[in-house]
Amino acid sequence: MIDLIYKIGHFLLITVFATALGLLFMGIARKIIARIQKRYGPPVYQPYLDVLKLFGKDAITHGFIFDFGAVMALGGVIATLFFIPLGSWQLYSMEGTVLLVIYLLAVASLGMAMGTVGSGNPQASIGISRALTQMLGYELPFLVILFSLIFRYQTSSIWGLMQAQAGSFLNWNLFAYPMMALVAFVVLIGMMGKKPFDAMIAPSEIGSGPVVESGGKYLGMLLLQKSITIIIELALYVNLFLGGADNIFSFSFKMLIVWILATMFGSLFPRFRIEDGVKFFWKWPLGIAILQALYIII
Amino acid sequence: MLTKYIFVPAAAAFAAYILNKKNKKAGATITALVSAYLLLSLALIYGSWELNQSFNLSLMGYQLEFLMALTPLSWLFAVLTSAISLLIAVFSIDSQADFKFSSVFNLNFLLVIGSIMGVLFARDFLTLFIFWELMTWTSFYLISSGKKKMAGRAAYRYLILSAAAAYSFLMAVIFIFQQTGSFAFEPAAEFLLNNSAPQSILLLLAISLPFWVKAGIFPLHVWVKDAHGNAPKEFSPFLSGMLLKVGFYGLIVVFHQLSFFKIIENTIAYRGLPLLSYLFALLGAVTIITGTILAIRQEDMKKLIAYSSISQMGYIIIGIAIATPLGFSGSMLHLMNHLIFKSTIFLALAAVIYRTGTTKMYEVGGLIFRMPLTFAAYLTAIIALAGIPPTNGFISKWVIYQALIEKGYLFLALAAFFGSIASFMYVFKPLSTVFLGQLKPQHQEIKEVPLLMKIPMLILIGVIVLFGVFPGIQMNIISQISGDLGIETVNYSLYSIQGAFGAWNSLYIFNVFAAGFVIALLVFGLAKKSKLVGLLDTYSSGEYVTDAESYHYAYQYYRPFDRLFDNLAAKSLTGFYETLTANLLKSGESFRRIFAAGRVQNYALYSVLLFVILAAVGWII
Amino acid sequence: MNNNFVKGSWQEILDWAQNKSINMLHYCTGCGAIELPPTMTSRYDMSRFGIGPAATPRQADLLLVTGYLSTKTLRRLIYTYEQMQAPKFVVGFGSCTINGGMYWDSYNTIKQLDKYLPVEMYIAGCMPRPEAILDGLLKLKKMINNGEADGYQRYQDNLEFYHQNQEAVLGEVQRTQ
């Protein structure tokens, strides 16, 4: 019983922490982009206010699939979160293999896609069709990278991959396999839908794409989902390439560094057309990833 | 008694044909009863692997022996066959009410079941060949009894492929018979092992040709799409779920029981895998990629899922070809799981076709509010197909990935990853265009399908989740098969599988999922209640929309992606294949004159050569 | 515990959050839209007050009517307003929305926006400069924080009045289902 309560408490704690951290990161990103554009920018705590406001607003739904999609999107990322080691914090991360996490993230994407397309708005469908196409673009190099990492360290658990880089910081995959880390960084930007790869949420062409019909608490839930997704993706990157960390503070710090770099990188580019984005991913990141993988397996 | 599995369906077939003339529902009911009987009696003989049976026949001085036996492999396939035919038969009791050829359908369906049983229990080439041909022809009649006429070229293609493959099989078998004086598997395997390796390999390739064709492996997959597009909607689940798999049964028999892998064991190898096996696996990889790319382009839901079947067959052949314990277990798991989720998809689509009468995806939409259970079945199945935990589809793909990474087969893994990620795209297309989006005005009055059609879908949903949580049930029989074939077994328990780099534990996954969803539900439930509005009340830049028909994004859903592969697809659609086949047939007469005087084994060689040529020109359709 | 007190304070918190975070849907009907880019970008940067653009009415809190409204546009504006979720605010922009402005004698331009939609406030000018816009929006924030911006409630309470006026100039009005 105590064990169960402890576990439930742990579940809630991690969820709340990741949400809060993700929202903070989003606020930091807005500030950074503002400064790059020589603006003052909104306060860092702006995303918290946004979420609070959205949950206070009225909302409309387009039927049960719209509701189910939002719940599935948020539930999917929360479930994924428990498999990721966050510094020394880990719930099920021993069982969490990298491939599992990649596919678990798909649950959330599927939920979001289903719910938003269920609204009956064709702009949502167009956004989803773009998002899925782009996903094929960036997942392929990323999976090749995971292939090489798993083959290199002979373990597929994230914890194990993190442990394999222990010792000096020169053991980090960032320094051991810099090309791979670079490819993963580009993939990370694609995953987070940052600037060159944001054709699926193009606000002025397709009315922000997938979230076109989401208002009020639906948008709030998708915002929470987005914030947790950011944390998952950053944590994955930090664990795989920056050697993880042994406490949550230095782990958060490492995530912050990656996030700031990704934000700055993303604020410099115009937007790829969707097939050009896929072509780009299959040309450079995939090519480099394959070369790196060949180097490792031979 | 193994013969009853063949003769009971065969006898029932004619009864069904006659009775169905009186009552439209009788045929399907009989099929259901027979399948249930087969399933039950198969369950009773589980474990008695020593069961066998033989007949002797004296013909023209030859002593012919027909051998039948039960192995774990054939037991599994037989159970799958009877289970899926039971579900389909229950489904078609109602769905065939307006089907003109339902008598012929049930006649042929029962004959197909019987002949598959014959193929599965056969332990000699003659029995195998007889039932194989019976299966091919009856299933061909079944396919062409679909409401649409099977296009002449498609039928031609199917016949050419099957007949050529059958000839090559027969030639090779007769050659072996001349050498050993027996049609049985064991002496043949012994002979092949001791024979010179190149000749054995050639003979075995010739023998395996019909199985490659049936499994729909690139470049012999050209018949699959047309067969699926034209088959009656109730037969599609069986065609994709079971009939393609019988090809894999044959391949496993050739690879393991006829000791193909033992023969090539010592040939040139790549990363510890004989080059020929690697070639097979590469064929699987190409199959995955072509099937996937073409599936994304389809506008017809049955053809889309047919191409998806082709690509999923690629995973199975990769696993079988690399023949590691994990690979074999993974592909057997995938074989079973593919049967389950693909039948679910086809049944759900059959329900849609039953209600709307169209297979074009852009002609329907928004059916979720009219057919929620069909939607649930489709959703569960595609989650499994896309390999998303916690369903059975993820487990099998996960095991196959582990097998590929373990050995470092980069390019096979790349194809597997590609197929898996891209499967999100093609399974989401019917979800989005058929079930979600705007409901067409002419479909406003549609109702959910009748109870008898719901039951099979419900059962299949249950099975998908069950095997997703307890893969140990499947691993139990798979480990017996591996043991029987002499492959090492994989460690497993009821809800976990030990991979090469870490274990899969479905119980944890399930717990965590429950926790995540509960938290999300809490967030959702504690927030303000939302107001329900109609599907046409959406953001349309201020314009008031009244026309649901034009407000549904369905046609050419992935146009940007398709644009990347337009050149490839255009090349495959030129009919190159047909013209070359026709030219080959024309020159066949002169070929015959030159080579007819040759020895029997030459025939086998020519067949193989013909096939290599066909394969080379048979660029994807 | 007084239930009304709890409700009241919760409402105050929501009002506060609302005033700090406003997503505006700029309905670019006239020349006023051109004044918004400088207001949003680095010169004036309205995002430092928590005001940002929204892509669709579902996500928006504030409807900016940036210029004259012909009757044809008014029909779309009403539809858009009804698609927005409460709490929602309307701000009229420039003299055209106040009294018709330079289109005062045009046969198909409405003269007073507040007869058709519940306007929280007008920003005068032809066109208002970014300073005026920022000043107006800051006043709106204050109003929201004090709970004075209650247009959506006024709209509900006087539905008859608004519908009558709308139908007087538009004939039949299509509304959200």
Next chain:
Amino acid sequence: MRNEKELLELINVHLEPQAVEIKREQNVSVELAPKNLIQALSFLKSHSYQHLSTISCVDWLEEGAFELVYHLFSYDDYINISLKTRIKREPGIFQTAKEIWPVAEFYERDIHEFFGVEFKGNDNLEEMILENWQHLPPMRKDFDTREFVNDQYEWRDYNGQKHTD
């Protein structure tokens, strides 16, 4: 390649114009009787005047006539022609030019909407820009905009002082 003079010669010979005028370089104005107009259009189209820029309409209230102006352009001559014709204001019926230029259908629809001119043979004369318009066509001279506005809209009340003109 004709110049303006040659063009006028061509028109004088073939088209029975009521008045012709070279307004300025590359701009020619021709007045025709209504019965000759459609024929003139097809004649000019066959003589390289293939582009119908627009059709405009002028309401001559005192003279009781609508003046229809067809603006043609030639990519060979680089000359604009304005073909003008006056039709009776009541009942205001004319032939369609839809058979010669399909695009004329839209211009005629527009003129019908704002002036009330009927075009025989054009069956697509529904509302295009206005919505639910119940009054006189608004561009006619006898449509009193001021009165309509006073009627339809309310002026804003500035502390009791009504806005008046």
